Amino acid sequence: MKRISILGSTGSIGTQTLDVVAMHPDQFIVDGLAAGSNTDLLLEQVRRFNPRRVSVSSKQHAEEIRSSLPAGVELFYGNEGLVEIAAGGEAETVVTALVGSVGLQSTLAAIEAGRHIGLANKETLVTAGHLVTELADRKGVKILPVDSEHSAIFQCLNGENRADIASITVTASGGSFRDYTRDQLVNVTVEDALRHPNWSMGAKITIDSATMVNKGLEVIEAHWLFNLPYEKINVLLHPESIIHSYVEFCDSSIIAQLGSPDMRVPIQYALTYPNRWPSPASRLSLAAIGRLTFREMDYVRYPLLKLAIECGKAGGTATTAYNAANEVAVARFLRREIPFLRIEEIIEEVLLRHENAGNPNLQQIEQCDAVTREIAAKL
């Protein structure tokens, strides 16, 4: 039996993690669940999965559910609540499925407490990858990737010698607007942007996919997860999202991981590694698909991908600023306060003003995150 806790249990990754648990009820114990404001869904999850500890984002939400919780369930809230679920209790693995850099403190707390991490919350590695990976190394904690591309690369590297890697290639669907010219982006709506061609995901990552920020975050995530220089990380447009990513080795062999686009597969692998268990994900028929297509990445069409890689190479607080500016800009777009292309301008303007600090500690990261958010909110 594996004991797990989930940060962000009510979101897209969180609910699919519980789907995996429900498929293998004799293999998992759910120790803790942390949600934001969706208290109805959290209560349903509590009744079904019997966690001993839960958390919500505010005191007000905690009061809403306190009387409905079964006896014995401990209730927490706020950032401290996230840390309680991450580092308290008895989970062996914590699935980090929060969205945004709000997940940093609890991820660090989980690692500090010696919990293995099933990492979906890529923003934590983007904002403070050096702190997260250094602490995980020191504590002997495994960071198992949940993100589909990183799970693919992780699977391709199974049993391989890291020194033999020539490069890795992260595939990109192109998102909702992959067939639009830049001129056509001027009047796109929130609804248009939320229509991802291949994946059903939370709102923030779906917008990130449309701006190609998601691929920028994923390149930085890959840099930290696989300890590779940016020069060895490529991006390739692959509209079908069937090849989830691949690795090229020094002898010119390429190993790729393929599958139907279903996040339950990488989520489950992060929980069962190094074993594989049956999954209800639909089987891939390459004969039925017929052909897979690829396109060179166009860095002029997607300037935010180029900027993310530049920030990654610059290091320091540059990726913290990039990530924070993006979180604010996407939230403003989703609230219909700014048009789609303004997301780009805000991130670019923030980075023009950014004064990079090398090798930042946690306090400097948090300060950079807060200051950047203020600037991005005013632009």
Ligand SMILES: NC(=O)C1=CN([C@@H]2O[C@H](COP(=O)(O)OP(=O)(O)OC[C@H]3O[C@@H](n4cnc5c(N)ncnc54)[C@H](OP(=O)(O)O)[C@@H]3O)[C@@H](O)[C@H]2O)C=CC1
């Ligand atoms: N969805 C996907 O298929 C994929 C997602 N990812 C990554 O996984 C992460 C999660 O994405 P996704 O599941 O789509 O996001 P969602 O928006 O669907 O879910 C986010 C979760 O975080 C919770 N949450 C948000 N803010 C807070 C807070 N302040 N305190 C406590 N809980 C909070 C939400 O709670 P509530 O809803 O109750 O408010 C919800 O449970 C992201 O980093 C994303 O990039 C990576 C690959 C694929």
Ligand SMILES: CC(=O)[C@@H](O)[C@H](O)COP(=O)(O)O
């Ligand atoms: C499912 C997953 O891992 C997402 O990050 C997905 O990759 C988004 O797709 P694109 O960013 O390639 O459009």
Ligand SMILES: [Mn+2]
């Ligand atoms: Mn991904």
